[in-house]
Amino acid sequence: MTLFPPLSCPRLTVKIGSALLVDPDGGVRRDWLAGIAADIAERVGAGQQIAVVSSGAIALGARRLKLTKGGRASLEDAQAAAAVGQIALSQVWAEMLGAEGLTAAQMLVTLDDLEDRRRYLNAAATLDRLLGLKVVPILNENDSVATEEIRFGDNDRLAARVAQAAGAQGVVLLSDIDGLYDRNPALPGAVHIARVERIDAAIEAMADRGSASGMGSGGMVSKIAAARIANAAGAHLAIASGRVDRPLSSEARHTLFVAEKSAPARKAWLAGGLTAKGMIHIDAGAAKALAGGKSLLAAGATRIEGSFARGDLIAISGPDGAPFARGLSEYDAADAVRITGKRSDELGAILGYAPRAALVHRNHMALL
Structure with a gap:
């Protein structure tokens, strides 16, 4: 082996x-x-x-x-x-x-x-x-x-x-x-x-x-x-x-x-010059977690902008408003708005279906 x-x-x-x-x-x-x-x-x-x-x-x-x-x-x-x-x-x-x-x-x-x-x-x-x-x-x-x-x-x-x-x-x-x-x-x-x-x-x-x-x-x-x-x-x-x-x-x-x-090619693609369909604003705690290699959870989001579907490329804005990361959204914009700022154990009741692990998974995200 x-x-x-x-x-x-x-x-x-x-x-x-x-x-x-x-x-x-x-x-x-x-x-x-x-x-x-x-x-x-x-x-x-x-x-x-x-x-x-x-x-x-x-x-x-x-x-x-x-x-x-x-x-x-x-x-x-x-x-x-x-x-x-x-x-x-x-x-x-x-x-x-x-x-x-x-x-x-x-x-x-x-x-x-x-x-x-x-x-x-x-x-x-x-x-x-x-x-x-x-x-x-x-x-x-x-x-x-x-x-x-x-x-x-x-x-x-x-x-x-x-x-x-x-x-x-x-x-x-x-x-x-x-x-x-x-x-x-x-x-x-x-x-x-x-x-x-x-x-x-x-x-x-x-x-x-x-x-x-x-x-x-x-x-x-x-x-x-x-x-x-x-x-x-x-x-x-x-x-x-x-x-x-x-x-x-x-x-x-x-x-x-x-x-x-x-960086892997998918990270380079995410961080590149493609037009994002929307934006997720995050708090300082989420920014620290992302910098440490974690996924973006709904609890760390503060505001959602734009109209996007699951799998669309979106921008992630840090607490200072500056671009922080890009990634592929695990939710469409409407559901992302509904769960913004909510704990993971609350998501199922809010959405009415089994929630996904993150708003943006770390495997589909690139820090800028």
């Missing part, structure tokens, strides 16, 4: 490629998957929360439907294969994790779910709750409804976005290759790159666009793109070979892309 141990990485996102889950004949590699489930159980038992981004639905569905080219001959074939294969994929994950005493959950997402801020907020809240309950979310792109124009296209980048939404500190891309090489690893003299401190033009030039298995949709180009997303969000990313038993507990060679020292 040397890569991203629980003490230094409380939350981890693991992406598993099609070629690792599905054999060339289109069947599930059950023995290998049982080893992954055992690895996950070991890490969860040690206190780590794990979300899995699992490919394989199209490959499994293509076998059952007897489609050519692994179900990727056309968008329509891929959508049909995904619809059939996702059921099989979910069943096998539930079975394997269940054998280890773990509960699996399925989340199918599209590009818009994680690019639209309101839907991103919903996905992040669901992930947070599932992980807090020690459930293992199994995520995949919803290929049955995604189109060429609105899709991730590969699960490498999806895994990085999921890590961002989940607030993960690490991402592991398990693949059919053990990391980045200075050229195509099939070429003589190819050198393995163990650590990347900064993704620049030289690193990008090393990427090989091919997918060795022919089953997946992402090569090294997509993995480097995923590393950019993860690193900008404050998460380290490792590309590691899954061509070993128990890859999450082995000493297998890998490439580590080190996260940036600056």
